[in-house]
Amino acid sequence: MTSRYPIAPFPEGWFQVAWSRDLGRRGVLPRRWCGRDVVLYRGESGQAHVLDAYCPHVGAHLGHGGRVHGERIMCPFHGWEMDCSGRCVHVPLVKKIPPRARVGSYPVCEVSGAILAYARPEGAEDSDAAPRWTPQALEGWDDPTWTKPQILEPWRVRTHVQEFGENGVDLGHAVVLHSHITRAAETVFVESDGPVLRHRSRHHYRVFGPLEWLGKKVEGTLETRIDGFGRVAAHARVDAGIQIENRVVFYPTPIDDEWVELNAAVYLRKQSNWLLTRALHAKSVREAKKTIDQDAPIWSNKRYEARPLLVAGEEAMGHYRRWARQFYGAAEAVAGQAS
Template sequence: MHEEELFGVKEDNKQRLGLQSPDVNDDLCPERQETELTLIKVEVEDKDTPHIKEEVDTSSVKEEEEPLPFYNKEEELMLSDIKEEEMEEIVTKLVDEDCPSEESSSSSQHITTEGEKDHCKDSQEDGLLAPISDDNDAESHSPHTDDDEEQSEGVNLAVFRGEDGKAHVLDAYCPHLGANLAVGGRVVGSCIECPFHGWQFQGDSGKCENIPYAEKVPDFAKVDVWHSCEVNGQILVWFHCDGEEPQWTVPEQEEITKGEWVYRGRTEHYVNAHIEEIPENAADLSHLTYLHTPGIVSGVDLRYTKNKTWQFVQHHWKAQWASESSPFNHCSQMLLKHSLHVFGIHWPLLDLHVVARQVGPGLVFLRFDHSFLGSGMIMQSVTPVEPLLQCVSHTIFYQSNIPAFVPKFILKGESIQFERDVMIWNNKTYISKPLLVKEDSTIRKHRRWYSQFYSENSPRFQYQRDTLEF
């Protein structure tokens, strides 16, 4: 089979990611009928490599927040007593006096979302789409922060669904006195209400719509909005460290949208690793034979997986990886064929064909088809939580007419194999210039492909300091 045939992609690029949420089967997620309020904490992670901008679906980078000025008693004024122009002059004056200049601030000020350790250069196609929430469950995501060191440690988001059913993603902290909108706040129409003083902010624009004790709402009272899109039962937020608009969309899986495939389970793992190493696994073809050949009955502890007791069950793998061409050069594909051997005998009924398609730096769609066990999909998402800590979730959708134990068994088997990788990742170091042999050529190709998700402004994680002044 030619490489073009093997990795050709049929992509329906007609549907663009927008603010409107697609129809999702209500049976999958009954919670969609209720008002939802979720706190999302997303953190920047990195280690000597620039931060990735993960495609968190829709949005741009926030404008830098001005540090809160300190007022003297003589300068205390009520908002309602000053005009907007005067207020801007006062704030500008106080910021000039009290805040450090750009030149003296840390380089981490440009950090934003999903971080990486030490990486390649710029690319106009940077972006990170990380799931902020599942329709079946709430999930965390990664946004960005503009000019603040907290950026590298994470960002809090408030994710809620208005009474009209539309999902919104806002910065979690009220600009009034900093209360967390997602902790004790409530949904009022299409607004979220602060639990501290009752300020209400619109989900679409972030603009303050009502202050219960004030005669007038200042025009500049608002919180930053992360434009979100809801697709395949997930809410995604777009992040780009340079503030660029989304440059690609996440493909809709029609079987999920139409309800032909239903939700059958989800796993979540926290991995101590550079974010790039997780998707790089797809291009590391040689590790499949060594790490994943022992049967799943031998467990996840690598000290015992090659025990002779379990050698009668073995998984055999054949895989290929390749990046896709324009206009899908932000995507790559892995073709995987799995066969099971028991006591050396091949059981063809358990052969499994998997097509793993990665979209951007953090989303992978693993579609598998079986001769009599049906077909389904596992969606993998990688969300940075903090430097060198990733949250990896796997959500499975499967044919509705297939008994639930079948997809649950598949998800369990995938989880066991994945945890073997986790044991490696949790105890290894990231090498930006690894020693590779000819047979590792796909790893080199993958790193070249993945470099498009970094830019010159991608922050780097510092391993060490030159002095003892911490």
């Protein structure tokens, strides 16, 4: 990571590898994920698997030309086959497989249209230990009373994954940088339980301007659920005369020690009128894109402040910073995470 971020670039967490729709049965995709070259493939059972990409034989990339046999992936170069734990289980014409013939593997979880893999904290003592948690299904996803989630074009940002969740609980920037949406906002509660942090805030919105001209105050709540740094789900409930509910889910994934890819999807609770549903869905997508386009240049140029000068009303950010420490190895917690 650039010197702007003196904290480990690859903290513990579930980070998106791909959208489910992009990986068909027996599909194979090369990916750059958490500073590693990996191969993502879907076995014949439908399960997705993530392995380190380079074949232990002489180093071909399994994601470029590899083929799926059952739950195994076959290297395109000399046909060695790795099972989903990364162990080589077949070498053509050879009975004795070298014991060191294996590649690293990562726990995978596929939920609500996304394939996520688990990165252990750097220096984790037991590299085979089960993940501390698994992300749960998102409310409203695959639910006919909500619109079909619209997946947005990803952003690439030169920053650190810790920034995205922090943005979700940072109300001070909402009324300045995103002032086209929010006039005023305050925290109702912030709480965390292990790797999950929840924040609820009350908002006075500016986003439905014409209603304000009619004397209607548009208010609502925004509930943000953060599952480690890898998934930030925001659920807005807005009273604009009609009740509007939308959800935006963000998946920040560290690509290498400089770049983060941000994927997002937007969906909305259907109104009884489909034209209104369509218009509100389109508006939600527009606003979500605009918001990230506003945040991205800030993220790309800011630096990490280990001791931010938080002021009244920013207690949720302090909570977030303390909560964030758990995703780093012990040495890192001492070096870069002072509050």
